[in-house]
Amino acid sequence: MTDYVKIIVDIPLSHLDNSYDYRVPKKYKDIIKIGHAVKVRFGNRMVVGFVIGFSNTTDLDKDRVRDISSIITKEELFNEEMLELFKWMASYYKCLLVKVIKSAIPTGVITGKVKKKRVRFLSLNQNQEETDRIINELRKKAPKQKEILEFLLANDEYLSTSQLAERVSTSAGTVSRLIKKGYLKYEEKISRRRPYFKKSSPGSSKPELTKEQQEVINKILVNIKGNKTDSYLLHGVTGSGKTEVYLRIIEEGLSRGKGAIVLVPEISLTPMMVRIFYQRFGDKIAVLHSNLSLGERYDEWRRLYYGEALIAIGARSAVFAPVKNCGLIIIDEEHETSYKQGENPYYHAREVALKRVKLSGGVVILGSATPSLESYYYAQEGKFKYLALTERINAEEMPPVSIIDMREELRNGNTSIFSTSLKKAINNSLLKKEQVLIFLNRRGYANFILCRECGHVIKCKNCDISLTYHESENSLRCHYCDFTSIVPRNCPACGSVFIKKFGIGTERIEEELKKEFTGAVIERMDVDTTTRKGSHYEILERIEKGETDILVGTQMIAKGHDYPNISVVGVITADNILNLPDFRSGERTFQLLTQVAGRTGRGSKNGEVIIQTYTPEHYSIIAASKHDYLQFYNQEINSRKKLFYPPFSQLVNIIIQGYQEQGVVKAAEQLNVFLKDYQQYIKEILGPSPAPINKLRNRYRWQIILKIQGWAKRNFILAETRSKFLPEQDKEIGFIIDVDPIKML
Numbered sequence: 001m002t003d004y005v006k007i008i009v010d011i012p013l014s015h016l017d018n019s020y021d022y023r024v025p026k027k028y029k030d031i032i033k034i035g036h037a038v039k040v041r042f043g044n045r046m047v048v049g050f051v052i053g054f055s056n057t058t059d060l061d062k063d064r065v066r067d068i069s070s071i072i073t074k075e076e077l078f079n080e081e082m083l084e085l086f087k088w089m090a091s092y093y094k095c096l097l098v099k100v101i102k103s104a105i106p107t108g109v110i111t112g113k114v115k116k117k118r119v120r121f122l123s124l125n126q127n128q129e130e131t132d133r134i135i136n137e138l139r140k141k142a143p144k145q146k147e148i149l150e151f152l153l154a155n156d157e158y159l160s161t162s163q164l165a166e167r168v169s170t171s172a173g174t175v176s177r178l179i180k181k182g183y184l185k186y187e188e189k190i191s192r193r194r195p196y197f198k199k200s201s202p203g204s205s206k207p208e209l210t211k212e213q214q215e216v217i218n219k220i221l222v223n224i225k226g227n228k229t230d231s232y233l234l235h236g237v238t239g240s241g242k243t244e245v246y247l248r249i250i251e252e253g254l255s256r257g258k259g260a261i262v263l264v265p266e267i268s269l270t271p272m273m274v275r276i277f278y279q280r281f282g283d284k285i286a287v288l289h290s291n292l293s294l295g296e297r298y299d300e301w302r303r304l305y306y307g308e309a310l311i312a313i314g315a316r317s318a319v320f321a322p323v324k325n326c327g328l329i330i331i332d333e334e335h336e337t338s339y340k341q342g343e344n345p346y347y348h349a350r351e352v353a354l355k356r357v358k359l360s361g362g363v364v365i366l367g368s369a370t371p372s373l374e375s376y377y378y379a380q381e382g383k384f385k386y387l388a389l390t391e392r393i394n395a396e397e398m399p400p401v402s403i404i405d406m407r408e409e410l411r412n413g414n415t416s417i418f419s420t421s422l423k424k425a426i427n428n429s430l431l432k433k434e435q436v437l438i439f440l441n442r443r444g445y446a447n448f449i450l451c452r453e454c455g456h457v458i459k460c461k462n463c464d465i466s467l468t469y470h471e472s473e474n475s476l477r478c479h480y481c482d483f484t485s486i487v488p489r490n491c492p493a494c495g496s497v498f499i500k501k502f503g504i505g506t507e508r509i510e511e512e513l514k515k516e517f518t519g520a521v522i523e524r525m526d527v528d529t530t531t532r533k534g535s536h537y538e539i540l541e542r543i544e545k546g547e548t549d550i551l552v553g554t555q556m557i558a559k560g561h562d563y564p565n566i567s568v569v570g571v572i573t574a575d576n577i578l579n580l581p582d583f584r585s586g587e588r589t590f591q592l593l594t595q596v597a598g599r600t601g602r603g604s605k606n607g608e609v610i611i612q613t614y615t616p617e618h619y620s621i622i623a624a625s626k627h628d629y630l631q632f633y634n635q636e637i638n639s640r641k642k643l644f645y646p647p648f649s650q651l652v653n654i655i656i657q658g659y660q661e662q663g664v665v666k667a668a669e670q671l672n673v674f675l676k677d678y679q680q681y682i683k684e685i686l687g688p689s690p691a692p693i694n695k696l697r698n699r700y701r702w703q704i705i706l707k708i709q710g711w712a713k714r715n716f717i718l719a720e721t722r723s724k725f726l727p728e729q730d731k732e733i734g735f736i737i738d739v740d741p742i743k744m745l
């Protein structure tokens, strides 16, 4: 019995980031729970709030405490353990609790935009005995009607009149006659919307495990069986069968009544992964990702909540899935940057998963062929248990990789985008009816448009970023804010007509390939070709069926896919990422190259990888060409150590932004002065300096990066900044606190 509840209101303002007491009206006393969304009056408006605590007393004046107006959701959107997790996130990432809650629950619930979906279906209007008697009676006179009744006795399906008629190959009229006679009746039920994925029927065939797989599984199962909490880094080279390891462990967990969460990177893996999991676990899986409609997402969420599904597969935010008795969280491709949310709250799903398991028990598995530097380091330090799959399935060889120096190509008179070796390799592959993947991490046609007379580059009017040329629409587009403009005939700066497209994107590559390899079937996969639901899957399916000869694409094609007929992988340029102003650019390059290279040499075909670059001597590229993670790691970790970058410090990037550049600069300098008082706790302050993207969506951005050794110290400094510095600041200036930043842009 509770008299009062503590409510956190859905108004994202820092001075309201406390809970408020409300009285519980009698009718709600027995039903209200932690995690319920409610409607309350706040000031003079109605707002949504979330129940985060109970109390029998209140410090407020009893006459002034207001009643809760209503409970919005039948389900509790989070339980006490999840609330603990949310509070930890708010404190660790220095953000508002309500922001965390909202990013963790299905939003459709509280906006009221999502209604339950009901379906009408036909069912028998009498018990089985009675039905049998009627069937007997109809046998001679109306064999089709008899068949319908028999069908309904044997099948447990929810069918409308027309659907039922179709199933029994008869007319709707025949079904109607049964309704008229009173033998059938209409019923209604709530149906769950299921997200689109092509299903293949669940099958039970499982491969026999390799010795390495079996060993890894045995080690993890000790903890699953013993209900122990632990975390593992599963470092398995590309094609070593990590997915099979996941499947077996989930299976074991299920047999002990434990649910699981499987996180996959946002873009590429979902449809294929889903198919594999569906084959093994059927409708026990629920899929959560950002491409679902609100209704689908809410319904998948509810299937988990009610225990109808026990395995959640999804992108980053699936780490919050309400899986019953969740004993296992798997993070596939744990090094992927999409696990870090790029907006407030700036959380990393890996950190949240580790914390979730600490609070409620269970096992975390971080899987990757190219673990993040941090994870590998922590595994060395004993924070994670290290498990390795060192061989590919069937002891297949890693494909040979050639590095092509594009400067030399030019010296030898080749001005084409493709090196001589790449062209040769593609031609060979086409002759043998094998397939080719061509990778470039930039979509569009050309990177930028430059005036050859005055050097002016056409940039977005909102952002400090050059516009990308898209040939198919003959337009210029900003890949940050989506600003679109026509292509000017003359240079906007000097009026010259000599403006030229520079750099290349996937669209241009596709065009060049079509010119060079006439007759080959060429497809492109990037953000621009996969906006339609299911298109992603269809492109990959055509590869799988051998209908496509050459697939050009961005990161989307780089990882996770497993196609045996791909014999050539070409990387158009390895330099794009390497040259980003970010201390992780070397790591990113190594990971991406290793992952793309891993797409070939699978199955019986011999594969070959060709990396084109202007910096063939860079250690990231050399190590990737030898498939040598350790060589890369050792070199990279040394430089991190020298420069106090993670894992040797805890970073925070504070972005100061506003529409007036002067105000932004002033605030950045004031923050710098404030932080100087805490210098004894800080290893290094970088900046204040203009952010690499100095202007974004019309706002000027400056940044200060802090390297701090120790989580507690960082937490202290950020708490001080939030309580002492930020409240004094001009409201026109925004401060973004990005804890453990992943992208320094």
Ligand SMILES: Nc1ncnc2c1ncn2[C@@H]1O[C@H](COP(=O)(O)OP(=O)(O)OP(=O)(O)O)[C@@H](O)[C@H]1O
Residues within 6 Å of the ligand: 207, 208, 209, 210, 213, 236, 237, 238, 239, 240, 241, 242, 243, 244, 368, 369, 393, 559, 560, 561, 562, 598
């Ligand atoms: N024990 C096994 N016996 C035979 N085939 C297997 C076995 N385990 C996995 N496979 C198959 O080997 C292929 C590669 O496995 P999988 O895609 O899981 O590798 P991976 O480690 O996830 O690689 P990547 O990091 O490149 O995604 C798949 O086709 C999978 O079905």
Ligand SMILES: [Zn+2]
Residues within 6 Å of the ligand: 451, 452, 453, 454, 455, 456, 491, 492, 493, 494, 495, 496
């Ligand atoms: Zn010009």
Ligand SMILES: [Zn+2]
Residues within 6 Å of the ligand: 460, 461, 462, 463, 465, 478, 479, 480, 481, 482, 483, 697
């Ligand atoms: Zn823009």
